[in-house]
Amino acid sequence: MSSPKSPFLSVCEGSQPSQTPVWFMRQAGRSLPEYRALRGSGSILDAIATPEIAAEVTLQPVRRYGVDAAILFSDIVVPVHAIGFGIDVIPGRGPVAETPFTSRADLTRLRPLAPEEDIPHVIETVRRVRDELDENATTLIGFAGAPFTVASYLVEGGPSRTFTKVKALMHGDPDLWHELCDVLADLSIAFISAQVNAGAQALQLFDSWAGALSPPEYERFALPSTTRVMSELGALGVPRILFGVGTGELLSLMATSGADVVGVDWRVPLDVATTRIGNFPVQGNLDPALCFAPTDVLEEATRDVLRRGGHAPGHIFNLGHGVLPETDPDSLKRVVDLVHEEGQILAKAARS
Numbered sequence: 001m002s003s004p005k006s007p008f009l010s011v012c013e014g015s016q017p018s019q020t021p022v023w024f025m026r027q028a029g030r031s032l033p034e035y036r037a038l039r040g041s042g043s044i045l046d047a048i049a050t051p052e053i054a055a056e057v058t059l060q061p062v063r064r065y066g067v068d069a070a071i072l073f074s075d076i077v078v079p080v081h082a083i084g085f086g087i088d089v090i091p092g093r094g095p096v097a098e099t100p101f102t103s104r105a106d107l108t109r110l111r112p113l114a115p116e117e118d119i120p121h122v123i124e125t126v127r128r129v130r131d132e133l134d135e136n137a138t139t140l141i142g143f144a145g146a147p148f149t150v151a152s153y154l155v156e157g158g159p160s161r162t163f164t165k166v167k168a169l170m171h172g173d174p175d176l177w178h179e180l181c182d183v184l185a186d187l188s189i190a191f192i193s194a195q196v197n198a199g200a201q202a203l204q205l206f207d208s209w210a211g212a213l214s215p216p217e218y219e220r221f222a223l224p225s226t227t228r229v230m231s232e233l234g235a236l237g238v239p240r241i242l243f244g245v246g247t248g249e250l251l252s253l254m255a256t257s258g259a260d261v262v263g264v265d266w267r268v269p270l271d272v273a274t275t276r277i278g279n280f281p282v283q284g285n286l287d288p289a290l291c292f293a294p295t296d297v298l299e300e301a302t303r304d305v306l307r308r309g310g311h312a313p314g315h316i317f318n319l320g321h322g323v324l325p326e327t328d329p330d331s332l333k334r335v336v337d338l339v340h341e342e343g344q345i346l347a348k349a350a351r352s
Ligand code: CP3
Pocket: 024, 025, 026, 027, 028, 029, 030, 039, 043, 044, 071, 072, 073, 074, 075, 076, 077, 089, 090, 091, 092, 093, 094, 095, 143, 206, 208, 322
């Protein structure tokens, strides 16, 4: 007899889940006191490189919230860091490159990833987490950054609001831009493949900053490499999620990438997103800021997301972006319980 599927995997495969699955981007992180206690003050990249810590941090939100998925405690810059590009993650700021990518010569600083040698700790962390999880209940999600979003850190040298250097490069030297994206696509493919081969059961490609691009820019400068990542990872046979922020105008293009599930930020209601995406399960999209609202407001907003998500062929509940650092864990716990208690009822009522 085949074992029952987790609610998360059921939705990805288009079948009826026993409950609406829910997890949160950035669930393993600073909003949890048990994370802060374990994490200490070193670089997050050191914490990620220590499997005991990384596995424990991955599991903390599963224990506290009862979420249906764990996301590996890692970061989108882990592969470029591991091959020695020279990047660190500064608390409160994000990834910062010592010497940004400015010219063709910088391509030589981006060699291929050899997972067994470069990131053995990631492989070990995935194995440890899978050993602890009940596979019929909780799904382990592996992830990487999409080429555009990782490139934005390498080229800008750090977080950016305007993406001026990236846009100057992509429009000014499209050939070099496409070569850079190709190399970054290979890194993401190798990074995610290593996670799935070690036991990750689904994958998410974070194109967090894709919303900085117009649809023609996205189609020309970001979608081709993202599509190649999706297509090559298709061979792994696990569900593929594509997510970005501020992507309302890009959703229909993102749906052509080969992803199985499209993540939606909080700006587009899920029923509207579904008319743009088509026949895909969706993931999202409670505004993370609403976790700071009074409980009755938070509950009604959660129900609204569930009702609208009911219009899609499947719905994985999430926030519209990551958990904000000051979020009260009790608010997230309330959301998880509500999604589990009422998700299927509200989605069904919305469809009929
Ligand atoms: O979701 C999870 O809980 C798993 C862990 C995770 C981290 N980074 C750990 C982390 C995930 C999925 C990421 C992905 C990531 N990293 C993205 C895509 C997701 C998104 O939010 O759009 C991006 C853009 C990055 C780059 C990055 N790393 C940023 C912008 C920051 C925040 C900087 C800050 O301190 O405000 C980081 C650091 C980081 N990565 C933290 C965590 C828990 C927080 C800092 C810390 O604890 O040191």
